[in-house]
Amino acid sequence: xxxxxxxxxxxxxxxxxxxxxxALCGILGERSGVINIGxxxxxxxxxxxxxxxxxxxxxxxxxxxxxxxxxxxxxxxxVLSAALVAAxxxxxxxHYKIDQVISGTVINLLAxxxxxxxxxxxIDPSHLSGVGVFPEVxxxxxxxxxxxxxxxxxxxxxxxxxxGLVIFLQYAIFNTPxxxxxxxxxxxxxxxxxxxxxxxxxRYINVILGGALAGLGGAFLVLESVGRFxxxxxxxxxxxxxxxxxxxxxxxxxxxxxxxxxxxxxALGVRLQFGDINHLYALVVIIAxxxxxxxxxxxxxxxxxxxxxxxxxxxxxxxxxxxxxTLIAAKLxxxxxxxIPIEFLGLLPYILTILALTGLVRKAVGPAAIGRPYEKQ
Amino acid sequence: xxTPVLQLENITKHFPGVLANASICFDLLSxxxxxVLGENGAGKTTLMNxxxxxxxxxxxxxxxxxxxxxxxxxxxxxxxGIGMVHQHFKLVPVMTVTENLMLGHEKTRGLPLGxxxxxxxxxVSQEIRSLGERYxxxxxxxxxxxxxxxxxxxxxxxxxxxxxxxxxLILDEPTAVLTPQETEELFEIxxxxxxxxxxxxxxxxxxxxxxxxxxxxxxxxxxxVVGTTTPDAVNMAxxxxxxxxxxxxxxxDRGQSHPKGVVLSVEKLTVPGKSNQPVVNDVSFGVRAxxxxxxxxxxxxxxxxxxxxxxxxxxxxxxxxxILGKDITNLGPRLLAHAGLAHVPEDRQKHGLVxxxxxxxxxxxxxxxxxxxxxxxxxHPQEMRKNAKKLVAEFDIRTPSVSIPVSSLSGGNQQKVIIxxxxxxxxxxxxxxxxxxxxxxxxIEFIHKRIIEARDQGVAVLLISVELDEIxxxxxxxxxxxxxxxxxxxxxxxAKRETLGYYMAGxxxxxxxxxxxx
Ligand SMILES: Nc1ncnc2c1ncn2[C@@H]1O[C@H](COP(=O)(O)OP(=O)(O)O)[C@@H](O)[C@H]1O
Ligand SMILES: [Mg+2]
Numbered sequence: 001x002x003x004x005x006x007x008x009x010x011x012x013x014x015x016x017x018x019x020x021x022x023a024l025c026g027i028l029g030e031r032s033g034v035i036n037i038g039x040x041x042x043x044x045x046x047x048x049x050x051x052x053x054x055x056x057x058x059x060x061x062x063x064x065x066x067x068x069x070x071x072x073x074x075x076x077x078x079v080l081s082a083a084l085v086a087a088x089x090x091x092x093x094x095h096y097k098i099d100q101v102i103s104g105t106v107i108n109l110l111a112x113x114x115x116x117x118x119x120x121x122x123i124d125p126s127h128l129s130g131v132g133v134f135p136e137v138x139x140x141x142x143x144x145x146x147x148x149x150x151x152x153x154x155x156x157x158x159x160x161x162x163x164g165l166v167i168f169l170q171y172a173i174f175n176t177p178x179x180x181x182x183x184x185x186x187x188x189x190x191x192x193x194x195x196x197x198x199x200x201x202x203r204y205i206n207v208i209l210g211g212a213l214a215g216l217g218g219a220f221l222v223l224e225s226v227g228r229f230x231x232x233x234x235x236x237x238x239x240x241x242x243x244x245x246x247x248x249x250x251x252x253x254x255x256x257x258x259x260x261x262x263x264x265x266x267a268l269g270v271r272l273q274f275g276d277i278n279h280l281y282a283l284v285v286i287i288a289x290x291x292x293x294x295x296x297x298x299x300x301x302x303x304x305x306x307x308x309x310x311x312x313x314x315x316x317x318x319x320x321x322x323x324x325x326t327l328i329a330a331k332l333x334x335x336x337x338x339x340i341p342i343e344f345l346g347l348l349p350y351i352l353t354i355l356a357l358t359g360l361v362r363k364a365v366g367p368a369a370i371g372r373p374y375e376k377q
Numbered sequence: 378x379x380t381p382v383l384q385l386e387n388i389t390k391h392f393p394g395v396l397a398n399a400s401i402c403f404d405l406l407s408x409x410x411x412x413v414l415g416e417n418g419a420g421k422t423t424l425m426n427x428x429x430x431x432x433x434x435x436x437x438x439x440x441x442x443x444x445x446x447x448x449x450x451x452x453x454x455x456x457x458g459i460g461m462v463h464q465h466f467k468l469v470p471v472m473t474v475t476e477n478l479m480l481g482h483e484k485t486r487g488l489p490l491g492x493x494x495x496x497x498x499x500x501v502s503q504e505i506r507s508l509g510e511r512y513x514x515x516x517x518x519x520x521x522x523x524x525x526x527x528x529x530x531x532x533x534x535x536x537x538x539x540x541x542x543x544x545x546l547i548l549d550e551p552t553a554v555l556t557p558q559e560t561e562e563l564f565e566i567x568x569x570x571x572x573x574x575x576x577x578x579x580x581x582x583x584x585x586x587x588x589x590x591x592x593x594x595x596x597x598x599x600x601x602v603v604g605t606t607t608p609d610a611v612n613m614a615x616x617x618x619x620x621x622x623x624x625x626x627x628x629x630d631r632g633q634s635h636p637k638g639v640v641l642s643v644e645k646l647t648v649p650g651k652s653n654q655p656v657v658n659d660v661s662f663g664v665r666a667x668x669x670x671x672x673x674x675x676x677x678x679x680x681x682x683x684x685x686x687x688x689x690x691x692x693x694x695x696x697x698x699x700i701l702g703k704d705i706t707n708l709g710p711r712l713l714a715h716a717g718l719a720h721v722p723e724d725r726q727k728h729g730l731v732x733x734x735x736x737x738x739x740x741x742x743x744x745x746x747x748x749x750x751x752x753x754x755x756x757h758p759q760e761m762r763k764n765a766k767k768l769v770a771e772f773d774i775r776t777p778s779v780s781i782p783v784s785s786l787s788g789g790n791q792q793k794v795i796i797x798x799x800x801x802x803x804x805x806x807x808x809x810x811x812x813x814x815x816x817x818x819x820x821i822e823f824i825h826k827r828i829i830e831a832r833d834q835g836v837a838v839l840l841i842s843v844e845l846d847e848i849x850x851x852x853x854x855x856x857x858x859x860x861x862x863x864x865x866x867x868x869x870x871x872a873k874r875e876t877l878g879y880y881m882a883g884x885x886x887x888x889x890x891x892x893x894x895x
Contacts, residue, residue: 177483191467195481
């Protein structure tokens with residue numbers, strides 16, 4: 001595999017990271033029965049406060065500490081602020097029983113307004129600058145694995161943390177008392193209530209915890225990706241995170257895989273702008289990656305549901321083989337130069353996603369009680 | 378069987394505008410099945426929710442094993458050995474039986490991580506299996522609840538209570554959703570439980586059931602205890618009178634029917650099910666004007682699909698349906714309504730009403746676009762209201778106002794809204810499925826009278842019910858469905874419970890007779 005592809009996949013992981021954090025926020029909320037349309041706003045606040053925290057800490061302390069400390073301070077402030085915004089969503093939708101979609105929308109508008117205003121009146125005039133980003137931390141040994149080492153194990157710390165979080169939450173939601181209770185609250189709150197589980201408390205905890213994760217996603221944009229705050233820098237990622245959550249069927253691992261697909265699309269868009277990739281080649285690569293992805297997801301799915309159908313095994317394995325072969329073959333072929341509009345190429349993964357969504361995922365059913373405030377009887 | 382395990386002293390509970398429980402005294406003896414009988418709204422569920430800690434009483438106290446018990450929430454109740462099976466299942470459909478049972482009291486294995494420990498599904502699943510064996514409650518612990526039948530789900534609910542270590546079981550209307558067979562099985566289970574030292578409060582509004590299974594009966598009416606008695610001391614009519622507060626006709630006076638020409642004719646109708654296997658298989662029958670044709674059968678033998686095919690909710694693959702000679706096979710519901718069909722569906726909340734709409738809007742769901750409710754452009758609210766007021770009076774629908782959402786009415790009154798809507802049009806054929814499921818004696822009496830009236834006005838009535846008594850007391854002719862086929866058709870005068878029961882179980886009468894001989 002060549003440098004371009006490895007770089008592309010590695011970038012895909014980076015682009016997927018904020019989406020995964022956002023989706024995990026959505027999963028925690030909806031698994032307990034609270035819709036969170038406000039992920040976008042929570043991420044934006046997280047990004048803004050992470051920037052303010054790190055930049056001001058850096059400015060005030062001068063060069064007394066390592067920039068990493070400023071970044072960590074920023075991270076903590078970003079996460080806490082987003083959790084606070086989530087607490088607002090929780091109070092509005094759980095305590096005051098305001099329509100959850102409206103409450104989330106309010107948060108999005110509020111976040112956009114506040115951060116925009118603050119950037120205009122403070123950041124821009126004061127020329128406040130960031131303190132850089134977390135460095136890459138290649139993991140010893142693992143980063144030496146050919147191809148995969150470069151893609152997965154030569155990343156920045158918040159990417160690793162995301163890996164860990166996905167694995168932990170996948171385990172916790174489905175295999176611990178905590179997860180069982182959260183899911184029961186999202187599916188059938190009165191059943192949970194009758195066995196002594198506090199429905200509203202569970203929901204508060206999940207929404208606020210989710211907000212903290214969305215804050216991580218926002219902070220990531222500032223602290224590991226861009227290095228400074230830009231107005232509306234989340235650019236709809238909070239909403240894509242919702243799509244990722246649904247595509248991943250409300251499971252952390254599913255969301256991770258879905259985010260990879262979206263992250264790949266974004267990475268490709270970025271990469272194509274350099275103008276050094278043959279467009280036809282890019283087209284073939286996209287299709288090959290999607291085929292590979294569909295096969296991999298199918299394989300993981302049948303492993304998760306412990307299906308022993310040999311037919312689906314054969315189908316999934318041949319999809320993976322086909323995708324991999326196409327990737328290799330595409331390297332060997334000399335494609336004629338032909339300009340396809342970059343926008344179209346950028347769109348293609350989304351179109352294929354929609355097709356995959358309708359064809360493969362079948363019914364995506366969320367937790368049964370989402371959107372409804374809990375009333376005793 | 379003489380020591381009281383539970384005593385309620387002067388329990389009183391107000392809801393805004395209602396006195397749900399008025400100074401109720403009640404006691405449950407050890408190893409006793411004590412039935413609490415009362416109409417819908419009598420306050421049975423409220424009283425039990427108080428015992429189970431879901432509501433706080435305004436006054437009164439609860440004694441468990443002669444000790445005053447302070448029950449603040451369900452956890453307190455469970456600690457005191459009280460478990461409750463709710464009227465509406467409290468099971469999470471997407472989870473397994475095991476997960477549902479461990480919920481709230483999870484067992485973990487491996488590292489002691491508390492709430493983040495690893496669920497020990499295997500261990501609990503084994504415990505459930507042996508618990509089930511001990512009490513004769515067969516369920517697969519690894520099955521997902523949504524795949525279970527209603528009867529199985531009920532067993533899971535009982536197991537859940539037993540698993541939590543309850544000695545006092547409260548069963549709130551457990552039979553409302555069960556078929557007669559399942560009800561019989563439940564009674565067996567209840568007797569077995571009592572035999573093993575448990576005590577049961579059994580809530581119902583069905584008179585037959587209390588007589589079949591209860592040791593003592595306490596009757597509740599409008600939040601008050603009317604009296605406590607034993608099954609031997611009273612007959613059905615007396616019990617009904619205690620419950621309703623007046624004499625009730627338990628059997629309908631069906632009078633003489635005068636059937637005329639055929640209105641509905643169904644010929645060789647076949648309807649596919651989920652897996653394309655026919656669930657209604659080559660069914661033919663006819664219903665004449667002025668007669669009630671009853672279809673008996675155990676739930677799930679194709680009755681639902683047959684009705685759906687006749688009423689335009691499901692497509693048939695072969696055969697045809699005619700109303701007054703006109704072929705209406707696979708037409709949509711609106712065209713069928715024009716052809717004179719009225720349909721009272723099985724699931725009144727899902728298919729019969731728009732729950733969020735007002736009572737008056739629900740009363741014109743089929744006619745809102747016609748004169749006088751609309752001129753084609755606008756709906757005339759005053760006409761809608763006039764219509765609603767008229768029907769509310771005529772059909773004795775108890776509602777504080779016609780503009781409140783129909784969801785806030787009781788089940789019996791919701792059913793009356795549907796029946797009022799359907800019977801207030803000019804109709805030729807009434808298809809009525811499970812007309813009285815879950816309703817109280819008063820409403821049942823009323824609805825049965827209306828069905829007979831419709832028949833006497835020359836409407837052809839197709840009645841589908843899993844309550845054999847209902848079929849027997851109303852029908853002029855009876856068809857029995859088994860496994861998607863119409864296996865028998867008997868005039869009501871010749872129909873006997875036992876014969877119908879054999880057909881419903883898929884046995885031929887001759888065969889069973891032979892068996893008896895050999
Ligand atoms: N949570 C509640 N809020 C207000 N009124 C209620 C509530 N629960 C029950 N009621 C009223 O209390 C009365 C008794 O209801 P319930 O105990 O459910 O009766 P039953 O179980 O005997 O059918 C009814 O009039 C009902 O409308
Ligand atoms: Mg009740």
